[in-house]
Amino acid sequence: MMRYVLITAFVALVALLGVGLTLNPREVPSPLVGKPAPNFQLPQLHEPGKQFSQKDMLGKVWLLNVWASWCVTCREEHPVLVEFAKSGAAPLYGLNYKDERKDGIAWLKQFGDPYVLSAYDRDGRIGIDYGVYGVPETYVIDKKGVIRYKRIGALTPEILKNKVLPLVAELNKG
Amino acid sequence: MLSKAITFVLLMVLAVAAWGKEAAPVAEDPVLERRLQTLSAELRCLVCQNESLAGSRAELAVDLRNQIRERMRQGQSDEEIVDYLVSRYGDFVLYRPPLKLTTLLLWLGPLLLIVAGLAALFYRLSRRREAPAIELTGSERERARALLSDSGRERL
Numbered sequence: 001m002m003r004y005v006l007i008t009a010f011v012a013l014v015a016l017l018g019v020g021l022t023l024n025p026r027e028v029p030s031p032l033v034g035k036p037a038p039n040f041q042l043p044q045l046h047e048p049g050k051q052f053s054q055k056d057m058l059g060k061v062w063l064l065n066v067w068a069s070w071c072v073t074c075r076e077e078h079p080v081l082v083e084f085a086k087s088g089a090a091p092l093y094g095l096n097y098k099d100e101r102k103d104g105i106a107w108l109k110q111f112g113d114p115y116v117l118s119a120y121d122r123d124g125r126i127g128i129d130y131g132v133y134g135v136p137e138t139y140v141i142d143k144k145g146v147i148r149y150k151r152i153g154a155l156t157p158e159i160l161k162n163k164v165l166p167l168v169a170e171l172n173k174g
Numbered sequence: 175m176l177s178k179a180i181t182f183v184l185l186m187v188l189a190v191a192a193w194g195k196e197a198a199p200v201a202e203d204p205v206l207e208r209r210l211q212t213l214s215a216e217l218r219c220l221v222c223q224n225e226s227l228a229g230s231r232a233e234l235a236v237d238l239r240n241q242i243r244e245r246m247r248q249g250q251s252d253e254e255i256v257d258y259l260v261s262r263y264g265d266f267v268l269y270r271p272p273l274k275l276t277t278l279l280l281w282l283g284p285l286l287l288i289v290a291g292l293a294a295l296f297y298r299l300s301r302r303r304e305a306p307a308i309e310l311t312g313s314e315r316e317r318a319r320a321l322l323s324d325s326g327r328e329r330l
Contacts, residue, residue, distance in 0.1 A: 002294075002297060006294065009290065029264055029266075030263075030264065031260065031261060031262070031263070031264040031265075032261075032262070035261075098233070123237075124234075124237050125237075125241075128237060128238065128241055128262065129262065130262070131262040131263050131264075133220035133221055133234055133263070134220075134221065
């Protein structure tokens with residue numbers, strides 16, 4: 001009897017640790033999902049005179065993608081974003097994070113600009129408000145301005161198809 | 175002669191330049207800086223996850239330290255600052271996660287393992303004690319004595 005209890009306990013422990021091993025420690029669950037998107041008011045990347053705020057997007061389901069010209073993964077992710085923008089599923093806005101303005105603009109010129117516009121976060125302050133710690137990061141924000149999904153790292157075609165697009169469709173219905 | 179005098183004067187001038195001053199403090203406000211150090215040692219750098227915010231040179235850690243410094247200057251308490259960071263980055267930024275339902279296993283797990291191990295140990299020991307002693311017959315006793323004394327001699 002005791003033997004079976006011990007074996008069961010051991011198997012349970014191995015299973016628990018095994019699940020732990022498959023988790024990615026880089027993917028910190030964001031406490032911001034389900035919370036209102038933090039307030040910001042930033043100059044636009046291309047037109048420093050104009051401002052952009054998350055409030056401008058109330059009533060729409062939209063995506064906010066944090067990117068920078070110095071970010072290598074952003075380069076990998078970029079074609080996926082360009083495809084997404086073409087599909088017109090939801091408006092895609094950029095947050096240019098800790099970048100030089102001219103570098104950011106040149107980068108978009110070289111690789112194509114999928115964003116309706118990019119906000120310019122020179123000192124990364126808004127990034128901290130949004131809990132950014134690895135670029136690229138992407139947020140899906142609903143009509144009420146609530147963050148519904150956050151992706152840390154590059155968006156892939158699979159994530160877009162299986163997670164983002166269904167979520168956007170559902171949010172647009174509601 | 176003149177050149178020697180000039181050298182002497184120059185050396186004197188240099189000597190004056192060499193007089194030291196007390197080193198300027200690294201920070202304007204040492205008390206606040208110490209508070210920042212203590213607090214940020216308790217917080218995890220999100221980029222290099224095994225380093226604390228105090229020890230990390232990652233750019234994000236520098237930014238976060240600046241944020242904390244600024245908030246301290248505004249008179250926020252340590253709790254308020256920690257709450258702000260947790261609301262942005264989750265409990266993961268804390269090296270000492272709070273005790274709540276989702277972290278119960280984390281806090282009590284090691285204790286459970288010790289208790290389970292001790293229980294298993296005592297269970298085994300009590301079973302051993304209960305095992306009946308083996309009775310030997312007269313001839314077996316003889317043989318055992320012979321074997322024991324025999325091996326004793328060999329070892330000598």
